[in-house]
Amino acid sequence: MENEVQKKRILSGIQPSGNLTLGSYLGAIKNWAALADEYDCYYMMADMHTITVRQVPADLRRNTLTQLAAYIASGLDPEKNVLFVQSHVPAHAQLGWVLDCYTMFGELSRMTQFKDKSAKNADNINAGLFTYPALMAGDILLYQADLVPVGGDQKQHVEICRDIANRFNGIYGETFKIPEPYIPKVGARIMSLTSPENKMSKSDKDPNGCVYMLEKPEDIMRKFKKAVTDSDACVRFDPENKPGVSNLMQIYSAATGAAFEQIEAEFAGRGYGDFKKAVGESVVEMLRPIREETERLLSDKAYLETIYRSGAERASYVANRTLGKVYKKVGFLAR
Ligand code: TRP
DSSP states (O other): OTGGSSSSEEEEEEEOOSSOOOHHHHIIIIHTTTTTTEEEEEEEEEEEHHHSOOOOOOHHHHHHHHHHHOOOOOOOOTEEEEEEEGGGGTTTHHHHHHHHSSHHHHHTTHHHHHHHHHHHTTOOHHHHHHHHHHHHHHHHOOOOOOOOOOOGGGHHHHHHHHHHHHHHHHHHHHHHHOOOOOOOSTTTTTOOOSSSSOOOOTSSSSSGGGBBOOOOOHHHHHHHHHHOOSSOOOOOOOOOOOOHHHHHHHHHHHHOOOOOHHHHHHHTTOHHHHHHHHHHHHHHHHHHHHHHHHHHHHTTTHHHHHHHHHHHHHHHHHHOOOOOOHHHTTOOOOO
16 A cells, blocks of 8 residues: 555546447557556546437446456456446546536537537537536546546547646646646557548447457458458558558557567568458457456456445545545535
8 A cells, every 4th residue: 555655646448338449459458457567547437428429228337347347357457456437436527517617618619529529419419528528637637647548539638638637726726636648659549440541439330340359259350351451462561551451460460469570571472361361360369368258257247346346435535535625625615
C-alpha cells in the first residue's frame, strides 16, 4: 500500500457498446496488462457513455459482463488493477454534472466525435451525446489520473478534459491533476480490413471489415482471406500507398512480435494469399486462449460479481475523495 501511493495513476475505459474488436485488443487492452506493475491502474466499462446511443438493455448488461471477463482473460489481474463498472460508482454522474457547468457550449460543439455521432444518429442527438466529454473528463479527474491510455480518436476528449481541469483549478485552486494522453505507438490504429483508410470499428458498414476478440476461428480466417490489399503483389510497409497491406503487417507484427523487415523478408516473392492466411492464423492463435478463458469466466458469474463489487468499492474510495473536495470548493453545503 505504502509505495502504491507513489505510483503514477492510469485510468481508461471502453464502452460496452458491442463486442470488443481486435482493434481494442491490440490498441488498448493488450498493452494495459503490461502497465500493472509500474502504475496504479483503473479500467472501467464505460456503460454510462454507452447509453448516449440507444441500446437494448439485455445486450448492454451482457456486453458489460463479457467485457469484464475479456479484460481479465487478456491478462488484467483484478488484484493488481481496479476493474469496475462506471455506473456502479455514482461519483461519475455527480462530478459529471458539476463539470457540465464548467464546460462551454462552444467547445463541446467543436468535438469531432459529437459531429460524427450526431450525423450517424440523426434521430437521437440527445444532450448526453453532446455533454459526453464532460462526463469523460469526470471519469479521468475523479482518479487524479496522470496518464490516460486512449486511441487517437479520443485524444481530443483528453485535451478538453485538460482544459476543463485547468479552468476549474484556475478558479478554485489546485483541485485536479492535469492528465496526459498516452497513445501507444504499436497497434494504436488498427484499420478496417475492407476499407483500410478507416479505423477498425464495430460500426463499420461492411461486417467483414471488423474482427472481434471473441469471434470463432473460421469467421476470423474468412475475414482475413477477404481483406483488401492492392495490385502490387509485394508485402511492404507503406501506409500511404499500401494501406491494406500495411494494416495487415501491423496486425501480424502485433500478434507475432515480428518486425516489419522480418515480415517483408518472410513473404518476399510469395503471394498475398499466403500472407493473408498467415495473418489470420496468427490472430486466431493469439485470441484462442483469451476466448476460451473469457467463456470459462462467463460461466462463473459469482466470481465476476466479486470482482466488479470489489472494483466498485476500491474505485469509489478514490473517486469520493475527489468529489468531496469539489463539492466543498464549489460551495455545496456539507451534509
Ligand atoms: N470515450 C471512450 C471511448 O469511446 C471511453 C471512455 C469513457 C474513456 N470514459 C473514459 C476512455 C475515460 C478513457 C478515459 O473510447
